[in-house]
Amino acid sequence: MVVSDIQSFHVAWFVTHDTQFDVTLRIGDGRLLGVESGRSVDAIDLGRVALIDGLVNAHTHLEFSGIAQPIPTAGRFTDWIRAVIAHRRAHPANVGEAVRAGLCESLESGTTLLGDIATSGWSSQDYAASQIPGIVFQEILGLLPDRIDEQRNLASAHQYRIVTPLSAGISPHAPYSTHLDLVHEAVDLARKTGCPLAMHLAETQAELELLAQGTGEFRELLTELGIWRDDPSAFGKRPMDYLEILSQAPRALVIHGNFLEEDELQFIAARPHMTLVYCPRTHAAFGHSDHPWRRLLEQGGQVALGTDSRASNPDLSLFAELQFLASQNPEHSHLDLLQLGSSAGRIALGLGGSDRANFTLVRLGDSSLNDPQRHLFAQTNRVCGTMVNGRWVWRQTDQSR
Numbered sequence: 001m002v003v004s005d006i007q008s009f010h011v012a013w014f015v016t017h018d019t020q021f022d023v024t025l026r027i028g029d030g031r032l033l034g035v036e037s038g039r040s041v042d043a044i045d046l047g048r049v050a051l052i053d054g055l056v057n058a059h060t061h062l063e064f065s066g067i068a069q070p071i072p073t074a075g076r077f078t079d080w081i082r083a084v085i086a087h088r089r090a091h092p093a094n095v096g097e098a099v100r101a102g103l104c105e106s107l108e109s110g111t112t113l114l115g116d117i118a119t120s121g122w123s124s125q126d127y128a129a130s131q132i133p134g135i136v137f138q139e140i141l142g143l144l145p146d147r148i149d150e151q152r153n154l155a156s157a158h159q160y161r162i163v164t165p166l167s168a169g170i171s172p173h174a175p176y177s178t179h180l181d182l183v184h185e186a187v188d189l190a191r192k193t194g195c196p197l198a199m200h201l202a203e204t205q206a207e208l209e210l211l212a213q214g215t216g217e218f219r220e221l222l223t224e225l226g227i228w229r230d231d232p233s234a235f236g237k238r239p240m241d242y243l244e245i246l247s248q249a250p251r252a253l254v255i256h257g258n259f260l261e262e263d264e265l266q267f268i269a270a271r272p273h274m275t276l277v278y279c280p281r282t283h284a285a286f287g288h289s290d291h292p293w294r295r296l297l298e299q300g301g302q303v304a305l306g307t308d309s310r311a312s313n314p315d316l317s318l319f320a321e322l323q324f325l326a327s328q329n330p331e332h333s334h335l336d337l338l339q340l341g342s343s344a345g346r347i348a349l350g351l352g353g354s355d356r357a358n359f360t361l362v363r364l365g366d367s368s369l370n371d372p373q374r375h376l377f378a379q380t381n382r383v384c385g386t387m388v389n390g391r392w393v394w395r396q397t398d399q400s401r
Ligand SMILES: [Zn+2]
Pocket: 059, 060, 061, 200, 255, 308, 309
């Protein structure tokens, strides 16, 4: 086959599962065609940069991208939810604008693939101009029969509303908000259409209390919202009950999983089509106890990374998420962390084959940064380009910034 659109770039570091220094990359037909040592005469020199495996934001909610500062996370989790509900009610008309702003921010922070959770108020037009492929998960939630009927219809229409380069996914929201029947139906839909499924699970101790005992701050919130019923069939008893159901989907993203127990981690680790999605800065903002991502990796399980939304995080940069994670875990190789922020996310979402030229360009802060294992996510490094399917979809033109 003749490839006519070959481009050649010279970079200081080329980082995927390992690192190659001082190389020329040949890219064409949307793929990486070859890597040669040194700078070839026809190559464009990109300067002191690292071209790295394309970053994947496996979990976000773009509809909140218009929020300038995160909603305070210091109090009870249910107080944060009350504030999120209030925000959504106060800004019903701004969803499309927020989605477009979030796509733009994602692009300009090096994201090459994303998993977005959408609720209501969006249109396919909001995503139509996206330069980033990914999955738009239609969120469904409800505890009472009328609401469940309505959400069932929303879910089944979703796959027809999504346009390229995005694909459809389904997301039963969380155990405290979504009747078990609706979770089962979401899994059935995922099986029927082959789409991936994402669900928030084991996010707080309060959620575990609601499941185990039917008490606590979530019961208070549901009562206040007028949707609490003494209906034991509405909830499982523990996160494992949900994992067993989710495992029937073609692909399942378990979002947060902050309080998963050992047998639940083992359950995920034994199933390659299940991924735990860790949102490092959001996790830290809520002050939860240690996240179990290392334990899952030790058991051979899969961990991907997400930013979550601007309702709990100051920005949508997956690179900033990796910088934070690297600073919190100095013993961890940055190359291993990159896998969580790139290939693990692609596998989780079931998109972006490994032969596609999806890369993030990073300007290296200074010449003392010479070890990718320790310096790839140094605080002075900056994302300066995003390549999707062999095409620059964003480049920072002012290189001094
Ligand atoms: Zn979320």
